[in-house]
Amino acid sequence: MPEPARATSSGPGRVLIAVYGIFALSATARAGVQIVGKFDEAPLAYLLSALAGVVYILATVGLAGRGAGARRLAWGAVGFELVGVLVVGALTVFDTADFPDDTVWSGFGRGYGYVPLVLPLVGLWWLRRTRPR
Amino acid sequence: MIDALVLVVLVAAGALAVFGVVGTIANRPPGAAIRLAVGGVVGLLALQAVIAVVRVFGGVTLPETTTFLIYLAVSVCVLPIATQFATAEPTRWGGAVIAVGAIATGVAVLRLQGLWAAGA
Numbered sequence: 001m002p003e004p005a006r007a008t009s010s011g012p013g014r015v016l017i018a019v020y021g022i023f024a025l026s027a028t029a030r031a032g033v034q035i036v037g038k039f040d041e042a043p044l045a046y047l048l049s050a051l052a053g054v055v056y057i058l059a060t061v062g063l064a065g066r067g068a069g070a071r072r073l074a075w076g077a078v079g080f081e082l083v084g085v086l087v088v089g090a091l092t093v094f095d096t097a098d099f100p101d102d103t104v105w106s107g108f109g110r111g112y113g114y115v116p117l118v119l120p121l122v123g124l125w126w127l128r129r130t131r132p133r
Numbered sequence: 134m135i136d137a138l139v140l141v142v143l144v145a146a147g148a149l150a151v152f153g154v155v156g157t158i159a160n161r162p163p164g165a166a167i168r169l170a171v172g173g174v175v176g177l178l179a180l181q182a183v184i185a186v187v188r189v190f191g192g193v194t195l196p197e198t199t200t201f202l203i204y205l206a207v208s209v210c211v212l213p214i215a216t217q218f219a220t221a222e223p224t225r226w227g228g229a230v231i232a233v234g235a236i237a238t239g240v241a242v243l244r245l246q247g248l249w250a251a252g253a
Contacts, residue, residue, distance in 0.1 A: 010222065010224075011224055011226055012226050012229075014218065014219070014222060014224075014226050014227070014230050015226055015229045015230055015233060017218075018215055018218060018219075018230045018233040018234065019233055021218075022211065022233065022234075022237045025207065025211075026207070026237075029203050029207070033197075033199055033200050033203065037199065
């Protein structure tokens with residue numbers, strides 16, 4: 001019989017969820033203020049902020065939930081987050097023109113102590129560690 | 134915002150983060166002592182928020198009032214939510230969850246201070 005999946009929301013996973021929750025809150029709130037207040041200044045950057053916020057929300061929900069569906073959601077969201085921070089990080093380093101205003105993922109998360117770069121790696125490691133086998 | 138109170142709040146949040154991490158290292162689930170410490174820090178944050186709101190609506194002009202008020206709300210709300218989540222599953226990791234909340238609160242207070250200094 002296969003060993004059942006260990007919950008992603010237990011033990012040290014709760015610390016990870018706390019960090020994800022805080023990023024979900026701050027990225028979404030920041031994007032909200034940017035889009036409502038000054039959307040015309042840098043629409044691409046602000047839409048990207050909103051996308052990052054949604055990804056963090058989905059990752060938080062996926063990690064906090066139980067069952068195969070929540071786990072799939074977490075894999076998808078955390079994987080997308082890693083791709084996002086790498087692509088946006090590279091773009092903002094090589095081409096600053098399209099990103100006049102910072103997002104969470106700009107400069108590989110420079111403005112947030114590089115936590116956005118490390119977080120998806122820890123998330124993927126944790127999902128792998130708790131996977132069913 | 135009052136500089137001296139900002140400093141007190143930052144030191145208190147830092148001490149709370151250390152308290153939480155020590156609990157995790159010592160393999161202790163969060164107990165009454167850390168709840169009391171959280172209560173103390175949240176009390177200071179609430180006091181700071183009230184003072185800031187009174188001063189903002191009393192005529193202090195800031196470049197980004199909306200952002201400031203959102204950060205202000207976040208600075209007060211994060212620790213109670215984190216503590217609720219930390220104590221829902223009483224393991225050693227609860228302390229680390231509270232530490233994450235305390236650090237995030239400290240960052241929010243630093244941003245608040247930056248926004249305030251840019252205006253007042």
